[in-house]
Amino acid sequence: MLKTRFGGVLFQAVAFVLAMSFVSLILVAVGASPLEAYKNMLTGSVGSMRKLAEVLVSFVPLLLVTAGLLLTFSAGLWNIGVEGQIVLGAIGTTWALRYFVDSTLPPALIIALSILAGMFAGALWAAFAGILKTFGGVNEIFGGLGLNFVSTALTLYLIFGPWKREGVASMSGTEPFPDIFSLPQLPDLRISPWALGIALVAIVVVYFILQGTYFGLRIKAVGKNFRAAYLLGIPTWQYSLYSFLICGALAGAAGALQVTAVYHRLIPSISSGYGYLGLMVAMLINYQAIWAVPVAFFFAALNIGSIQLPIVLKLDSSLSGVLQGVLVLFVLLMEGVRQKFVKKV
Amino acid sequence: MNVELKNIHKHFGKTHANRGINLTIPSGTIQGILGENGAGKSTLMKILSGFIQADPGSEVILDGKPVYMDSPASAIRYGVGMLHQDPLDFPPMRILDNFLLGLPSSFFPNRKEATQDFNLLAKEYGFSFDPENYVDSLTVGERQQLEIMRLLFLGARVFILDEPTTGISASQKEKLFATLKKFPEQGMTVIFVSHKLEDVENLCDRVAVLRGGELVGETKPPYNTSKLVEMMFGKVVTLGERQPAQTGDTVLSFQNVSLEDTRLKIKNISLDLRAGEVIGLAGLEGSGQGMFMRACAGLVRPVSGKVILKGRDLTGKSYHTFKREGVNFLPAARLEEGLVPGLSLTDHFVLAEEPKGIFIDRAAGQKLAEDRIKSFNIRGTPTSTVESLSGGNQQRAELALLQSPLSLILLEHPTRGLDIESVIYIWSKLKDRCRQDGAAIIFISSDLEEVLQYSDRLLVFFSGRVSEPIDAATTSVEQLGQLIGGKNWPEKGGAHA
Numbered sequence: 001m002l003k004t005r006f007g008g009v010l011f012q013a014v015a016f017v018l019a020m021s022f023v024s025l026i027l028v029a030v031g032a033s034p035l036e037a038y039k040n041m042l043t044g045s046v047g048s049m050r051k052l053a054e055v056l057v058s059f060v061p062l063l064l065v066t067a068g069l070l071l072t073f074s075a076g077l078w079n080i081g082v083e084g085q086i087v088l089g090a091i092g093t094t095w096a097l098r099y100f101v102d103s104t105l106p107p108a109l110i111i112a113l114s115i116l117a118g119m120f121a122g123a124l125w126a127a128f129a130g131i132l133k134t135f136g137g138v139n140e141i142f143g144g145l146g147l148n149f150v151s152t153a154l155t156l157y158l159i160f161g162p163w164k165r166e167g168v169a170s171m172s173g174t175e176p177f178p179d180i181f182s183l184p185q186l187p188d189l190r191i192s193p194w195a196l197g198i199a200l201v202a203i204v205v206v207y208f209i210l211q212g213t214y215f216g217l218r219i220k221a222v223g224k225n226f227r228a229a230y231l232l233g234i235p236t237w238q239y240s241l242y243s244f245l246i247c248g249a250l251a252g253a254a255g256a257l258q259v260t261a262v263y264h265r266l267i268p269s270i271s272s273g274y275g276y277l278g279l280m281v282a283m284l285i286n287y288q289a290i291w292a293v294p295v296a297f298f299f300a301a302l303n304i305g306s307i308q309l310p311i312v313l314k315l316d317s318s319l320s321g322v323l324q325g326v327l328v329l330f331v332l333l334m335e336g337v338r339q340k341f342v343k344k345v
Numbered sequence: 346m347n348v349e350l351k352n353i354h355k356h357f358g359k360t361h362a363n364r365g366i367n368l369t370i371p372s373g374t375i376q377g378i379l380g381e382n383g384a385g386k387s388t389l390m391k392i393l394s395g396f397i398q399a400d401p402g403s404e405v406i407l408d409g410k411p412v413y414m415d416s417p418a419s420a421i422r423y424g425v426g427m428l429h430q431d432p433l434d435f436p437p438m439r440i441l442d443n444f445l446l447g448l449p450s451s452f453f454p455n456r457k458e459a460t461q462d463f464n465l466l467a468k469e470y471g472f473s474f475d476p477e478n479y480v481d482s483l484t485v486g487e488r489q490q491l492e493i494m495r496l497l498f499l500g501a502r503v504f505i506l507d508e509p510t511t512g513i514s515a516s517q518k519e520k521l522f523a524t525l526k527k528f529p530e531q532g533m534t535v536i537f538v539s540h541k542l543e544d545v546e547n548l549c550d551r552v553a554v555l556r557g558g559e560l561v562g563e564t565k566p567p568y569n570t571s572k573l574v575e576m577m578f579g580k581v582v583t584l585g586e587r588q589p590a591q592t593g594d595t596v597l598s599f600q601n602v603s604l605e606d607t608r609l610k611i612k613n614i615s616l617d618l619r620a621g622e623v624i625g626l627a628g629l630e631g632s633g634q635g636m637f638m639r640a641c642a643g644l645v646r647p648v649s650g651k652v653i654l655k656g657r658d659l660t661g662k663s664y665h666t667f668k669r670e671g672v673n674f675l676p677a678a679r680l681e682e683g684l685v686p687g688l689s690l691t692d693h694f695v696l697a698e699e700p701k702g703i704f705i706d707r708a709a710g711q712k713l714a715e716d717r718i719k720s721f722n723i724r725g726t727p728t729s730t731v732e733s734l735s736g737g738n739q740q741r742a743e744l745a746l747l748q749s750p751l752s753l754i755l756l757e758h759p760t761r762g763l764d765i766e767s768v769i770y771i772w773s774k775l776k777d778r779c780r781q782d783g784a785a786i787i788f789i790s791s792d793l794e795e796v797l798q799y800s801d802r803l804l805v806f807f808s809g810r811v812s813e814p815i816d817a818a819t820t821s822v823e824q825l826g827q828l829i830g831g832k833n834w835p836e837k838g839g840a841h842a
Contacts, residue, residue, distance in 0.1 A: 212707070214700040217688075221696055225685040231676065232685070232696055232746070233668050 008338065015334035019327040026322065032315055040312050041305030041320070051304065053189035056196055057262060059300035061086070061254035063199040065278030066285075066292045067206040068250030073287045074210060075243035076223030081129040081144025083275030084151035085122040085248045089255025091155065092121025094266040097177050097259070098163070107180040114181075115198075115256040122252015123245045125151065130244035134237045140244075148275075155268055163266065173267035183261040192261040199257075200293075202250055207289040219243055251275065277303075280328045286335070299324055346424055346502040346534050347372045349406035353399050355388050362388040363399070364558040370536065372408075373529040377549030378538045381577055381764035385558040386538050390505050393536075394427035395420030407503075426501030428492050428509060440483075441476035444495055466494055470524055485630060486517030493524065504528065505536045508762065510544050514629045515793070515826045522548050542570055578766065593620035595655075596752050596785045597641065602650030604640050609633050609809045613650070616804075616814065618753070620783040623776075625790060625800030625817065628829055632806035634789050638755050641787055642674040643667035655752055671752035671784070677761060679739045686732040690714050690725055690742060697746045721745040722770065737767040744774055751778060756788040760795060772799055793822050793829075807831045 024034035045055050065082055072079035079085075096117035100110040129147055132138040160169045183192040210216040221229040222239045230236045258270050281299055285291035306320035348370040355363040363385045370376045380386045391397045393405060395414035404411055407423055414420040417427065435443050444463060445454045463476050472490045480488065489509060496504065504525075510518050525548065528535050539545050545552055546568045554562045554576040562576045597618040604611045611633045618624060626634040639645040640652065643664040652660045654670050664674075676682035684693065691714040695705055698713070714727035721741045725734050731742060740763060747754065754775065760768040779786055790796050796803055797817050805812040805828040812828060827833050 212704050214695075214703065214705055217692060217696060217705060221685045221688060221692070224687040225681075227682050228685050230664070231674060231682055232693075233665060234696070235665065 011334045011338045012331055015330040016327065018334070019323070019330040022326050022330070023319070023323050027315075027319075030315075032313055037309065037313060037315060037319065040309060041302065043305075044308045045301035045305035050189065053186070053191040055297070055301045055304045056191045058303050059297050060191075060195045060199045060257055060261070061272075061274045062278055062281065062300055063292060063296045064202050064250050064254040064257070065274050066281045066296050067199075067203045067289070068247035069278050069282040070206050070210065070287055070289050070292065071219060071243045072247045073282055074216070074223050075219045075240050076226065077133070077240060077243060078141045079126070079129065079144060079244065079247055080141050080275075080279070081126065081147045082247065082251045082278060083271050083273070084144065084148040085125045085251035086255040086258070086271035086275050087148075087151040087155055088125040089118035089122035089252030090259050090266055090270040091118075091151075091158065091255070092252060093118035093256040093259045094158075094163070094174065095121075097181055101177065101181070111181060111183060111260055115253060115260060118256025118259070119249040119252040122250070122255060123248040126244040126248025126251070127241070130241045133244075134241060152268075155266065155270065159266060159268060171268055173263065174265045176265045179264075181260065182264055183257070185261070190262075192257075195257045195261040198253060202253070203289065203292050206250075207292075210289055215242075277324070280324060284328050284331055346532070347408050348393070348503055348534055348536075349404075349409075350389070350393065351404040351406060353389060353392060353403040353405075355385075355392060355397070355399050355403075357388075362558050363392070363403075366555070366558075366560050368553055368560060368563075370534055372534055373532050374550045375525060375529060375535040375537060375548055377545035377552035378536060378555065379542070379545055379552055379573060379577055380555035381766065384555040384577075386555055387507060388558075389555070390427065390507055390536065390538055393420075393503075394425055394505055396427075421496070421499050421501060424500060424502035425505070426496035426499060426503065427505040427507065428489065428496065429507055435480060438480055439476070440474055440478050440480055440491060443480050443491070444476070444498070462498070463494075466498060470494070470497070470527070471520075472524075484513070484517070486513035486521070489513065489517075489521065490524070502532070503534045503536065505538070507538045509537070510539065510541060513791075514829060518544070542573055545573075546570070593783055596620050596622075596783075597655075598651075598653040600651040600653065602640065602647045602652060604633070604636050604645060605648045606636055606645070609636060611637065611809050611811060614811055618785045618787070620752075620785055621779055622802070623779070623786040623788070623800045624814070625788055625796035625803040626806060627790070627793065627796045627803055627825060628806030630791065633809050633811065634804075634806040635757070637804075637806070637811070638674070638757065638787060638789060641753065642672055642755050644674070668748075671748070671750055671782075672755065673747050673751060673753070674755040675743050675747075675757065675759065677757035677789075679736070679743060680732055683743050684731040684739060687730060689728045689730055690718065690723070691727040693731065693742065693746060697748060717745040721774065737763045740767070740771060744771060747778060749782065751782040751784040754778065754784055754786045756786065758790055759788055760790070760792070768795070793825050797822060797825065805829060807834065810834065 027034040027037055044051060046052050065086065069079060069082060093114045096114035097110070100113065103110070125147060129140050129143040132143040133140045159171075159173055163174045165175045183194045185192045210220070218229070218234050218239055219242070221232065221234055222236050226236055254274060255270060258272070259266060263270065277299060281292065281296050285295050302320040302323055306317040309315040309317050309319055350366055350368045353363050353366040354361075366385070366389060378386050378389070388397070392399045392403070395417045398415060399405075405414065406412070407425070412423050414423060414425070420426070435446070441456065441460060441463060445459055460476050463474075467474055470493075472494065474487070474491065480491070483491065493504070506525075509521060513521070525535050525537070529550075537545065537549055551563065551565050552568065552573070553560055554573065556577060564573070595617050597616075599614050599616040602614045604614075608631075614637065626637065628634045636645055640647055643659065643662055643666060646661050650660070651658060654667070654672065657670065659667060659670065680686055688696075691710045694713050694717055695710045711727050717723070718725065718727065721744060723734070723738050723741045723745065725738055725742075731739060734742060740759065756775075759775070760771055763771070775786060778784060788800070797820060800817045802814040803817050803820070803825075804814060805825070807829065808831070812834070824833075
């Protein structure tokens with residue numbers, strides 16, 4: 001029974017309970033009521049339409065990044081550089097918007113072109129990591145990490161240099177774009193249905209790529225055994241690079257939507273750590289696309305739900321990060337335990 | 346040491362791998378354990394060496410005392426040591442460090458003392474090692490010797506050897522046997538597991554035969570080979586008559602090809618291979634046959650000369666170009682190079698086919714897998730992952746992945762570790778493909794009988810030298826063995842094939 005899918009779910013349920021208990025212990029240790037904290041996080045995330053919309057704002061980039069990472073993980077690659085790819089997406093989009101801001105083209109077209117520019121920039125940044133890996137022998141983790149730092153530096157340079165606000169440069173970012181260059185939002189809510197649509201389409205496309213296409217099967221073969229895949233006739237390094245490019249484009253889209261649907265300008269922390277969070281989501285769902293939507297939503301809800309903790313309970317909002325991290329660790333741990341169990345039975 | 350196995354049972358899930366085995370091995374004997382793949386030999390030996398634990402009710406008794414061993418480390422404390430099919434050592438390390446690793450010692454090992462002990466022990470058993478040398482410079486046979494020394498040093502009194510003669514040369518085998526024959530005099534017990542009749546007959550004082558998890562018989566010399574075979578398989582099996590090849594047009598032609606890697610240089614190989622022909626490559630591991638085969642596959646680029654496949658000059662082209670022209674390479678390391686662990690049989694067959702459109706037709710893939718599983722007699726289902734298959738079935742799966750049409754099949758140790766029935770089956774499939782597609786076969790094997798049995802011509806490799814093609818029908822095992830060992834070679838200069 002433990003070998004079946006049900007067995008896997010059982011172990012993950014246990015992991016979830018353990019993670020919650022562990023965080024509860026921490027809360028008790030600092031003298032807070034766990035129940036109160038969880039209740040606050042729940043009402044703070046899905047307690048009202050407004051809150052729910054906030055969760056979705058956070059859910060969109062997280063889902064896009066996760067979708068992209070599912071491809072690189074399938075190809076056996078640790079695309080740590082995804083954080084920088086989000087940033088480059090935001091930079092590319094900002095660049096395009098600045099370029100077209102005075103043109104006479106219809107705004108809808110400009111927005112579309114800008115998002116494409118962001119995806120292109122993200123893919124380009126991923127291609128750097130991919131080329132370093134394929135031709136330079138640089139592990140993608142190191143290459144990606146390096147490129148992340150470069151991307152942060154580039155953002156700061158642009159905000160305080162060539163793209164600085166009239167008169168004074170500040171950490172609050174570049175000059176906001178006029179409203180016509182924003183993706184339309186629902187009345188009274190911050191969420192743009194367009195952004196949500198793009199993210200959902202992305203995960204569905206990735207799901208089908210991995211489940212039902214030759215492309216996806218080849219990516220998986222490359223990820224599971226590079227050498228055998230080559231001997232079976234698959235152009236291996238090309239497929240590694242494809243997975244980087246697609247992941248970069250999706251991360252770039254996340255950055256593009258941060259600019260066009262959320263901040264309407266380039267800010268220093270535009271990626272907001274969604275890249276690293278996406279890595280955690282991908283690990284938590286064991287690289288199964290089918291679980292990406294609920295888990296990414298759950299993580300986004302934790303993020304938003306914890307915002308009011310400092311005000312109400314005088315707890316730091318980083319509690320959500322603790323819970324997310326602990327959850328991932330316990331799920332991985334229980335997976336290890338399960339593997340041992342399966343071997344013994 | 347006297348070893349007594351009493352009523353040993355072992356279940357793996359639904360599989361009943363050992364069914365109440367009772368076996369007593371007196372001190373000072375060399376006990377042979379015969380059986381085909383899956384007969385339960387390895388399971389029994391793993392129980393005796395503490396790797397796995399038998400079902401409750403089973404008993405292992407050493408010198409009259411029942412013992413419970415829950416790990417290889419506790420087994421060695423009782424004096425039971427096992428030599429594995431693949432040496433468990435650390436190739437990038439020095440021999441001495443490798444040796445020290447297994448020893449219970451202080452935080453800072455005394456290298457000088459250890460070196461002395463090492464040399465003393467090596468001398469006693471007639472081995473010669475430089476303890477400061479690196480393990481990866483050793484041959485498989487030498488690594489075995491090293492492992493034996495390590496077990497001796499740890500105080501082993503019972504030696505279990507699992508298929509130790511696979512992958513070592515004839516002379517290394519002789520040396521190994523000579524070493525093992527010294528053990529009984531010192532009251533040690535040797536358990537020799539094999540499916541090679543000849544080895545068992547040459548070495549063992551007594552033989553136990555396992556089949557289907559049960560002990561089906563015990564015999565003593567003089568051995569009756571056909572009786573042993575009958576016990577192993579439950580019926581009489583023979584390799585069958587040699588079939589002369591029907592040779593056709595030239596498939597592959599090497600023209601003055603020279604190959605080079607960091608260790609070896611092979612100069613001026615010329616060879617014409619015709620459709621339907623089977624060429625066996627013999628030689629000690631690492632004598633250049635592997636490089637030659639990879640050159641045939643396009644995985645190694647020649648330094649000079651020309652490689653022509655079916656009239657097309659493919660010199661310096663990539664492996665994938667060779668593959669498109671119908672060259673298929675089946676590497677020896679099945680799970681490392683040949684197959685993709687984690688993917689199912691269906692996935693493999695779909696990957697090996699030309700893609701039709703973007704989306705995979707699942708139903709067609711399933712059907713393809715079912716057909717192949719049936720026609721290649723693979724014990725598995727379309728959704729079985731390749732790592733869940735046994736070695737023989739993995740080999741069949743690799744064969745089932747051969748593309749069509751084919752012009753050349755390259756096989757590295759195609760039947761290593763397989764029982765005789767699988768060997769016969771696999772060769773009949775290969776010969777079928779040869780006939781159907783007008784393909785030729787080149788294969789590497791360290792089993793001399795296999796080389797002579799299945800090839801039409803053979804090439805012998807000896808430290809970078811390649812022999813003239815030799816007619817397999819008129820060559821004996823002894824002649825071949827001597828060539829492999831570097832004897833009876835013509836004077837240098839005429840080494841054209």
